[in-house]
Amino acid sequence: MFKAKIFVNYKPSVLDPKATVIHQTLQDLGQTNVSAVTVGKYFELLLSGDRASVEAQVTQVCAEMLTNVNLETYRYTLDEVPA
Amino acid sequence: MKAAVINFPGSNCAEDLLWAVDTVLGAEAALVSAKTTSLAGYDLVLLPGGFSYGDYLRSGAIAKFAPVMAAVQAHAAAGGFVLGICNGFQILTEAGLLPGTLQVNSGLKFICADAPLAVTTNSPWTHAYAESAISLPIAHGEGNYYADTATLADLEAHGQIIFRYRHNPNGSAHDIAGITNRAGNVLGMMPHPERAVEQVVGGTAGLALFQSIQEVIDANA
Numbered sequence: 001m002f003k004a005k006i007f008v009n010y011k012p013s014v015l016d017p018k019a020t021v022i023h024q025t026l027q028d029l030g031q032t033n034v035s036a037v038t039v040g041k042y043f044e045l046l047l048s049g050d051r052a053s054v055e056a057q058v059t060q061v062c063a064e065m066l067t068n069v070n071l072e073t074y075r076y077t078l079d080e081v082p083a
Numbered sequence: 084m085k086a087a088v089i090n091f092p093g094s095n096c097a098e099d100l101l102w103a104v105d106t107v108l109g110a111e112a113a114l115v116s117a118k119t120t121s122l123a124g125y126d127l128v129l130l131p132g133g134f135s136y137g138d139y140l141r142s143g144a145i146a147k148f149a150p151v152m153a154a155v156q157a158h159a160a161a162g163g164f165v166l167g168i169c170n171g172f173q174i175l176t177e178a179g180l181l182p183g184t185l186q187v188n189s190g191l192k193f194i195c196a197d198a199p200l201a202v203t204t205n206s207p208w209t210h211a212y213a214e215s216a217i218s219l220p221i222a223h224g225e226g227n228y229y230a231d232t233a234t235l236a237d238l239e240a241h242g243q244i245i246f247r248y249r250h251n252p253n254g255s256a257h258d259i260a261g262i263t264n265r266a267g268n269v270l271g272m273m274p275h276p277e278r279a280v281e282q283v284v285g286g287t288a289g290l291a292l293f294q295s296i297q298e299v300i301d302a303n304a
Contacts, residue, residue, distance in 0.1 A: 017189050068141055070184040071229065
């Protein structure tokens with residue numbers, strides 16, 4: 001059994017209005033030492049199979065469903081967990 | 084002209100779109116479930132506005148996997164006409180039938196307003212427009228059109244930008260409100276033409292779009 005932890009974030013070249021607002025709010029609260037905010041999504045998939053095919057499957061799910069390839073990139077970790 | 088209005092779970096503008104095409108325009112049209120796998124016999128496929136699949140994951144992201152989408156792809160590939168309005172535009176970009184992405188409005192607020200637009204009348208979708216300055220209703224939280232620099236240059240160079248905001252309400256790149264694919268048979272737009280086909284609801288600036296495409300289809304029938 002494998003657990004995939006997937007992080008999806010905007011590409012650095014894309015302006016994210018939500019992150020901008022969060023950053024501005026922190027500034028307004030006096031936390032001016034925060035120089036950047038990015039907002040992303042986190043997914044966990046629990047899946048069975050051998051590591052090689054699970055890796056291929058997770059890559060495909062990330063690229064074809066969990067990520068909008070115009071705006072976002074992804075990275076993931078894959079760890080074996082007890083069934 | 085035979086038109087199919089695809090109804091996804093969470094679409095809420097399908098009935099208005101059906102009304103515009105069958106009752107106001109007088110063409111043959113039907114509501115078609117997103118579970119349908121065949122669009123045989125239809126000339127025009129319409130993807131309506133709303134919140135298909137709750138906008139879960141991303142607007143239009145789950146709709147691209149609906150059973151009907153293989154038939155929509157095949158219809159478009161064969162040169163058939165496809166119009167996506169609002170959530171329909173979002174679905175078309177997620178499905179790769181149109182370039183770019185609709186992001187959250189730059190002001191972060193849902194906008195419900197009349198949007199002054201500039202119309203490119205050199206297209207099968209807009210040739211019947213007598214004026215190039217019109218107004219259509221918009222109602223969206225994610226209408227901010229984004230594409231990379233190369234794609235935007237491409238859209239401009241090939242005349243694919245059919246509707247532009249005259250007062251950009253949402254941060255869309257190049258003021259883009261509606262675009263076609265390179266071949267011109269697939270149009271996606273954020274404004275709602277189907278909400279402007281009868282004077283009683285405020286205006287008829289959307290009618291010429293439906294008339295344009297009906298003329299093109301019927302001329303080639």
